[in-house]
Amino acid sequence: MKIYPLLTILFVISLFGLLFFQLFLNSGIEEFDQKKLAPFESNLLNGDSFTSKELKNNSLSLLNVWATWCVGCRLEHSYLMELEKKGITIIGINYKDDKEKAFKWLDQFGDPYSENLFDEKGEVGFLLGVSGAPETFLIKNGDSVVMHHMGVLDEQVWNNKFAPLIDK
Amino acid sequence: MIPELGNFLLIFSMINSLLLISIALVFPPKDKRFFLSASLVTFLAIFLSFIALEISFLTDDFSVLYVATNSNPNLPIYYKFAALWGGHEGSLLLFLLILAGWILVFVFFHRDHKHSSAFMNIVLFALLAFTVFLSNPFERLLPISSISGSDLNPLLQDFAFTIHPPMLYMGYAGLVIPFGIAMNFLLNQEKVKQLAPIRSWSVVSWSFLTLGISLGSWWAYYELGWGGWWFWDPVENSALVPWLLCTALIHSSIATNARQIFINWTIALTILSLAGSLLGMFLVRSGIITSVHSFALDPDRGIFLLLICFVIVILGFSLFFLKSDSRGLKTDMGIYSKEFMFFINNAFLVTLSAIVLLGTIYPIIYEIFSGGDQITVGAPYFNMVTVPFALILLFFQAIGPLTKWGGNKIDNLNSIGMIILSSTALSYLVSNIFFSFSLYEFVGNAIVLMLVQSLTLLVFKSFNSKRKINLSMIAGHLGLAILTFGITISSLNSVEKEFVLQKNESVSVGSSTITLENTQIVQEDNYYGDRVTFSFQEEDRVLKLYPERRFYPASRMETTEAGIYPSIYKDVYISLGQKIGENAWAAKVQIKPLVRFIWLGAIIMFLALFVRTNIKFK
Numbered sequence: 001m002k003i004y005p006l007l008t009i010l011f012v013i014s015l016f017g018l019l020f021f022q023l024f025l026n027s028g029i030e031e032f033d034q035k036k037l038a039p040f041e042s043n044l045l046n047g048d049s050f051t052s053k054e055l056k057n058n059s060l061s062l063l064n065v066w067a068t069w070c071v072g073c074r075l076e077h078s079y080l081m082e083l084e085k086k087g088i089t090i091i092g093i094n095y096k097d098d099k100e101k102a103f104k105w106l107d108q109f110g111d112p113y114s115e116n117l118f119d120e121k122g123e124v125g126f127l128l129g130v131s132g133a134p135e136t137f138l139i140k141n142g143d144s145v146v147m148h149h150m151g152v153l154d155e156q157v158w159n160n161k162f163a164p165l166i167d168k
Numbered sequence: 169m170i171p172e173l174g175n176f177l178l179i180f181s182m183i184n185s186l187l188l189i190s191i192a193l194v195f196p197p198k199d200k201r202f203f204l205s206a207s208l209v210t211f212l213a214i215f216l217s218f219i220a221l222e223i224s225f226l227t228d229d230f231s232v233l234y235v236a237t238n239s240n241p242n243l244p245i246y247y248k249f250a251a252l253w254g255g256h257e258g259s260l261l262l263f264l265l266i267l268a269g270w271i272l273v274f275v276f277f278h279r280d281h282k283h284s285s286a287f288m289n290i291v292l293f294a295l296l297a298f299t300v301f302l303s304n305p306f307e308r309l310l311p312i313s314s315i316s317g318s319d320l321n322p323l324l325q326d327f328a329f330t331i332h333p334p335m336l337y338m339g340y341a342g343l344v345i346p347f348g349i350a351m352n353f354l355l356n357q358e359k360v361k362q363l364a365p366i367r368s369w370s371v372v373s374w375s376f377l378t379l380g381i382s383l384g385s386w387w388a389y390y391e392l393g394w395g396g397w398w399f400w401d402p403v404e405n406s407a408l409v410p411w412l413l414c415t416a417l418i419h420s421s422i423a424t425n426a427r428q429i430f431i432n433w434t435i436a437l438t439i440l441s442l443a444g445s446l447l448g449m450f451l452v453r454s455g456i457i458t459s460v461h462s463f464a465l466d467p468d469r470g471i472f473l474l475l476i477c478f479v480i481v482i483l484g485f486s487l488f489f490l491k492s493d494s495r496g497l498k499t500d501m502g503i504y505s506k507e508f509m510f511f512i513n514n515a516f517l518v519t520l521s522a523i524v525l526l527g528t529i530y531p532i533i534y535e536i537f538s539g540g541d542q543i544t545v546g547a548p549y550f551n552m553v554t555v556p557f558a559l560i561l562l563f564f565q566a567i568g569p570l571t572k573w574g575g576n577k578i579d580n581l582n583s584i585g586m587i588i589l590s591s592t593a594l595s596y597l598v599s600n601i602f603f604s605f606s607l608y609e610f611v612g613n614a615i616v617l618m619l620v621q622s623l624t625l626l627v628f629k630s631f632n633s634k635r636k637i638n639l640s641m642i643a644g645h646l647g648l649a650i651l652t653f654g655i656t657i658s659s660l661n662s663v664e665k666e667f668v669l670q671k672n673e674s675v676s677v678g679s680s681t682i683t684l685e686n687t688q689i690v691q692e693d694n695y696y697g698d699r700v701t702f703s704f705q706e707e708d709r710v711l712k713l714y715p716e717r718r719f720y721p722a723s724r725m726e727t728t729e730a731g732i733y734p735s736i737y738k739d740v741y742i743s744l745g746q747k748i749g750e751n752a753w754a755a756k757v758q759i760k761p762l763v764r765f766i767w768l769g770a771i772i773m774f775l776a777l778f779v780r781t782n783i784k785f786k
Binding site for chain 1: 233236237309450454456470471474477478481482485489529532533535536
């Protein structure tokens with residue numbers, strides 16, 4: 001008779017144990033296969049033009065897709081400011097947005113970007129395989145994408161997904 | 169200011185709920201009104217907090233992060249109101265409101281229960297703490313910015329969606345009540361009579377679960393554009409598991425009330441069904457399984473929810489094994505007795521729910537033991553393993569109501585024999601004449617006929633005698649019969665065809681012809697897109713269908729709106745694929761006979777809640 005309580009507790013613990021285990025497994029570092037960066041050309045917000053060749057000036061740069069209609073971009077903005085202070089080059093891609101609103105945004109919240117592409121119709125986004133905003137790419141040597149993160153970039157994401165790639 | 173007030177009220181209700189638990193367990197108050205007033209205060213605080221969040225939504229207060237991510241100034245006001253439960257945090261708040269409401273109703277009607285409400289408040293408190301600390305809907309997005317808000321997921325901008333979650337939550341939250349009653353019974357070694365309210369509360373919970381699940385299925389049918397009504401999606405399954413367990417609980421508690429048997433089994437089922445609904449909540453919200461319903465992923469949330477579920481299950485089973493006694497354990501039941509029928513019912517329902525749960529979490533187990541490989545368990549597995557069980561269960565459902573408590577001789581043998589024989593014969597004929605014969609068609613129809621005949625017999629018998637009849641049971645069982653009929657006919661006799669049409673071109677499907685008549689651009693407040701007009705000609709009847717593809721700029725999502733011509737006999741269903749050229753579209757047509765019976769049956773099952781359980785015709 002005493003075996004049933006034991007069996008039940010054992011079953012419950014193993015079921016929950018599995019689920020807990022899987023949760024911790026999921027929160028680990030994601031693998032990402034390195035890709036070649038598709039070459040692109042675009043206008044900047046200030047009217048000048050920009051080609052992806054200019055990325056070669058830096059051994060490391062971030063491409064950050066943002067827009068004023070995007071709530072997630074507002075959330076990650078302060079962290080981008082921090083990264084910029086640490087000396088990381090961030091190229092903005094203002095995605096399917098309005099020029100006036102974009103300037104207002106940068107005045108109000110600060111400008112972490114060294115350059116800011118104006119991708120009004122999402123053409124650059126298409127070449128890069130962007131599906132929404134915010135998204136952030138880590139580019140090495142100006143020609144290879146070593147990380148593509150979809151969603152808000154915060155300290156936790158940075159430490160888990162980006163920092164290990166930079167130290168290498 | 170208003171969001172801060174809402175947050176304060178939420179914290180206040182959390183503390184209040186904790187106070188109720190501690191006072192009830194440490195210094196049980198003599199005055200029974202204590203629980204009533206404490207529950208009322210908790211409910212009011214959560215209600216006002218809910219109102220505060222609604223105000224933020226209706227006034228487009230985008231300084232509140234949750235409002236900014238789930239609403240948009242262009243959204244029609246009705247959807248702004250419903251957008252509150254469009255995301256994780258808000259839907260939790262709705263759940264809390266409903267749970268606090270149920271507890272209040274329970275305490276109002278059952279003031280003689282010493283600790284029931286304390287146990288219910290343990291669940292309420294845990295979820296309140298989860299909301300306040302890890303999923304707070306009142307979090308601000310500061311400094312206040314110029315952003316115009318994101319959008320409610322366009323798939324959710326829909327009438328069925330706005331009432332689907334509340335109904336489902338009424339059901340999920342309702343399962344907390346039987347748990348509380350059972351725990352109080354164990355703790356205080358109460359009389360078996362104290363378990364009686366479990367029956368009506370499990371019926372309440374079951375009805376709302378039925379309605380909620382079927383609304384979800386109806387929504388998926390016309391909104392997702394695939395033409396199916398059940399996908400064995402992890403989220404659907406995690407609602408189906410508690411539904412099956414709750415169905416078992418209803419029957420088990422009927423036996424407990426009538427014969428004082430299955431007592432421990434009823435108690436165990438209250439724990440299992442609550443665990444099932446909390447585990448479902450975990451599966452949906454932790455992002456551990458990906459599905460169309462998934463909320464934003466956050467491992468911390470998942471761990472906390474899993475912990476809540478774990479604690480409740482351990483608490484329940486510890487009390488169960490320490491305190492349950494042998495009352496009602498020895499049951500003499502002949503195989504022709506009602507007791508035995510209830511036993512079969514429970515054994516099959518619990519097995520079915522275990523099968524569905526296993527299929528749902530199997531990908532997780534597989535991923536762990538295979539070192540990261542991923543598989544999905546799809547509809548073929550579920551159909552293969554559940555359909556035979558369900559058919560046997562339905563067979564016993566036809567016989568069960570005709571048996572008697574403690575019956576040891578074959579009662580009603582003639583009627584049962586006649587029902588089985590005539591149903592099989594009739595179904596054999598019908599399947600041969602109207603449909604191309606198939607085994608499932610034959611078995612499915614035979615069982616539906618048996619169900620209907622046995623219910624009719626019951627009603628006639630009560631007309632001719634002074635026997636009481638349970639109309640609620642009749643409605644529930646009849647609804648299931650109609651639903652089964654709809655499933656059998658529509659899944660075995662659907663016709664579908666994919667095609668590409670230019671303007672004014674036609675294609676024939678079976679005996680009917682489909683023509684692409686017209687394409688036009690549609691423009692609304694919150695979306696724009698293409699609408700294509702198809703005509704569907706069948707004999708001398710011409711139907712018009714208007715499927716659409718929509719683009720929602722605020723959330724930049726594209727959706728398909730199926731063009732559906734609904735009728736009780738059959739649905740004609742056209743969904744648009746890709747635009748091929750200037751005026752050409754790829755599309756898919758599906759003709760689904762009797763598919764409406766599925767939801768008609770579900771509505772009748774829901775109505776079981778509102779009819780009397782004891783009625784005499786004479």
